[in-house]
Amino acid sequence: MTMNDEFAERAWTIKRLFRKRVARYWKEQRRVWGTVVDGVVLCYLLFPLLIAGVVYAGWWADPPAWMAAGPLWAAQLAPMLLALGARFRTFAEDADVLFLHRSAWRRGLLAYGFGYTAAGLVVPGIVIYAILLPFLMGVHGLGIADVALLFSAAWSVSLAGALWRNRIHGRLRGFRKEACIGGVNVTLILALLLPSFLSGSAQTAAWLGCIGLGAGTAYVLLRGKLRHDGDFASDVALEHAARLSGTALLVRDVVPHKPLVRLDKPLFFRRSQRLFRSDAxxxxxxxxxxxxxxxxxxxxxxxxxxxxxxxxxxxxxxxxxxxxxxxxxxxxxxxxxxxxxxxxxxxxxxxxxxxxxxxxxxxxxxxxxxxxxxxxxxxxxxxxxxxxxxxxxxxxxxxxxxxxxxxxxxxxxxxxxxxxxxx
Known part of the structure; x- marks a missing residue:
């Protein structure tokens, strides 16, 4: 292998650059959460997971009364949280404005970011609908195809919402931005909620229309973002917020807003009285x-x-x-x-x-x-x-x-x- 071939093999590509940034992001998140999660904490987390598994198995065997009386639209509350919290990840960095001057690189990173966002929404969606299976299949008698239809609708709507909010952050400011994001969120909620009130073939057609509308909206928004270069500053700001979200969650109760001195009295044993007579x-x-x-x-x-x-x-x-x-x-x-x-x-x-x-x-x-x-x-x-x-x-x-x-x-x-x- 010649020197030129070796240099060409190690040269940077759009795919390799994106892969490096994703790996660095997850390495940073692992270090952040590693500061608070150790073996003892994992044992404490095992307890609620064990209880949740037992309760989940009980739902299949004998659904509780509150679940049996729940309407079908209630199952869409959890997917709504996914749709409202989805983020379009671009992994943009400040130095990109200097070094990634070629538009092909910028568009390539956005395309890979779209694929990353779409794949990232699959995992929480599967977890949500797996938890909802006793309610959907055991109580309302839906088949696996119907559940897959609900999952596809929630996935496409969430993807469209992530891109939609990203575009609003890049184009609007102040009250107009917040108002438009609120309107988008209401639209996403209605798209996931309204088909649940229908029945039969009309409901199936509504879910298929929701899937098509969500996928089509995501495609149109992605094409517009690839053609428009004015969202770079907002993409960088959103990426900074995404990278620091884990740290902000951990230190939200650690960093005080004001240097207030608080003297909290304990609930029990406010005085140093003895409990036992023995002096051993x-x-x-x-x-x-x-x-x-x-x-x-x-x-x-x-x-x-x-x-x-x-x-x-x-x-x-x-x-x-x-x-x-x-x-x-x-x-x-x-x-x-x-x-x-x-x-x-x-x-x-x-x-x-x-x-x-x-x-x-x-x-x-x-x-x-x-x-x-x-x-x-x-x-x-x-x-x-x-x-x-x-x-x-x-x-x-x-x-x-x-x-x-x-x-x-x-x-x-x-x-x-x-x-x-x-x-």
Whole structure:
């Protein structure tokens, strides 16, 4: 291979430039979300996903009353959010005005951006309609072809809305821009909503017309954008907003608008009163960690969420799923409490007392029992009552207590092993 051939092989093309920008964008998003999402957070996310999966399976087996009474047009509310939130991604950058002076490059990046936007709308659309399948097919008796028709209509309308709003951002300013975007959003809502009030062949024809109208509008808007070069500044601004959307979501409650000093009183234990009479070091440390846990509204909210969502999920699930939930949810709460104990004992004020390893271990065991026991016993009682009636309550409580003792003992064993390795 000659030097010229090697240079030609490594030369930049429109496709390669677009691919590099997309890869860099997702790498940046991964780094941003990697600052807050770790293994513990993923375990916490596993809990609502597990509950959602159980509830979803229950919808197929026995749709709840509110779902059975829901009209067909209610299924279009979720696709409306997709249509209203869709963005046309161009991946334009500030330096393009200097270096991408050839119009072919600009049009090429826009064409690839159109393909990226169209493909990007497929994934959330599939997720939305997969969640709606028990309602569409189980309640209203639609076939898979009808669902595919609804999905195609929502996809084409969302794509047209993304391009339409992009063109408005590039051509209008101020009140006129906001008014036109509002009119576009209303048009998209009506396009997705009105066919649901029809029936039979008229409804099918309306959905097909919605698909054709959305695809045709998207095509016309794309051709107009390819011919018009005045949208570059707005494309760059919109891309900056898209790249920073993840960061803005994470820091929305971190950066204060005004330097206000707030002194929030805890909901519980506003005074430093003792809870137990024992002066043993392990009891004092566990008591302090318990009060620190209950004084933090965020931790208390997580604990109450595990309790309430666990009761709901167990009561709405079959027996095999009840056993899995009654065993899995206390494990997640146990991890949360263990993480709280490590954070509490790692504070400088607590570490200055030089606690013995045995005190730390016993305090952790007590804290886990105090905070995990209520959830485990309640879930066991609910599962026992739902499956076996009043007699099952005592059995569920006894099994949950034995399981909780095993989990707490196993956690303590792993804690001793980790302490031995560190020493």
């Amino acid at each position: 070091s392990a009891v004092v440390l566990a008591e302090s960690a318990l009060k620190a846990f209950l004084r933090q509204w965020l931790m208390l909210r997580y604990w109450l969420s595990f309790m309430s969502l666990g009761i709901f999920a167990v009561s709405q699930s079959p027996l095999f799923a009840q056993i899995a939930l009654a065993a899995g949810i206390p494990l997640l709460v146990n991890m949360m409490v263990q993480n709280h104990r490590f954070n509490f004992t790692g504070e400088a004020f607590v570490r200055q007392f030089h606690w013995e390893d045995s005190d730390l271990r016993k305090a952790g065991e007590r804290l886990r029992l105090w905070l995990v026991t209520p959830i485990a016993l309640v879930l066991g009682a609910v599962a026992g009552y739902d499956s076996f009636g009043l007699l099952g309550i005592m059995g569920g409580i006894l099994l949950s207590a034995a399981y909780l003792w095993f989990v707490n003992h196993l956690t303590a064993v792993f804690g001793r092993l980790r302490a031995t390795r560190r020493s």
